[in-house]
Amino acid sequence: MKALILSFSSNQVNEDSFIPNKIGLTFSCVEECEKQLKTLKYEYEHICINKKNIKKCIACGKRGWGICLDEHICIQKDDFNEIYKYMENFDAYIFITPVYFHEMSESAKTFFDRLKRCDAFKEDSKIKGKKIVCIACAGGSGSGTEETLMAFDTLNYFLKTEMYARIPVTKANFEEQKEIISKAMKLEEN
Numbered sequence: 001m002k003a004l005i006l007s008f009s010s011n012q013v014n015e016d017s018f019i020p021n022k023i024g025l026t027f028s029c030v031e032e033c034e035k036q037l038k039t040l041k042y043e044y045e046h047i048c049i050n051k052k053n054i055k056k057c058i059a060c061g062k063r064g065w066g067i068c069l070d071e072h073i074c075i076q077k078d079d080f081n082e083i084y085k086y087m088e089n090f091d092a093y094i095f096i097t098p099v100y101f102h103e104m105s106e107s108a109k110t111f112f113d114r115l116k117r118c119d120a121f122k123e124d125s126k127i128k129g130k131k132i133v134c135i136a137c138a139g140g141s142g143s144g145t146e147e148t149l150m151a152f153d154t155l156n157y158f159l160k161t162e163m164y165a166r167i168p169v170t171k172a173n174f175e176e177q178k179e180i181i182s183k184a185m186k187l188e189e190n
Helices: 025-039 080-089 106-119 145-159 174-184
Strands: 002-007 012-014 043-048 092-100 131-138 162-170
Touching: 002 025, 002 080, 025 043, 025 092, 025 131, 025 162, 025 174, 080 106, 092 106, 092 145, 106 145, 131 145, 145 162, 162 174
Parallel strands: 002 043, 002 092, 092 131, 131 162
Antiparallel strands: none
């Protein structure tokens, strides 16, 4: 089993670099997933999308569909196409986003908007049918996780993936949710 973790933490350390907040809830979930995947002896990789150059969808072309509809790539020259192609190398995906304003982070929305446009209508999709684990991390009040997980349900519908787990995590329940995260990393089980 080979899993790709995509995280969407937006903490800026300085003007030139974005790295995950290593004491934040999102990064704590990344670490928990990595720990479990390592224990299971799965191959895995983590990409923090906030360290990449991913521009928002510009809804280009006729009626808002550029080459993404027919060629299944994006016309924009940034890191998206490379990551999208790279996703083909994995059996499962773990998406971990902070919750802002009852939604997934801006970087997650940006990435997934473009992913849906390029892959949702691709007949020979290499993403279709693969398992996904979606984790919504709400730091403040803890509200907004369900709305965020519902957005992942929409993503799952359009990508035709298999929702393996949808996990709401808050500061108050993180310790209890570690067990749920651990079980969700057993991606080979039905």
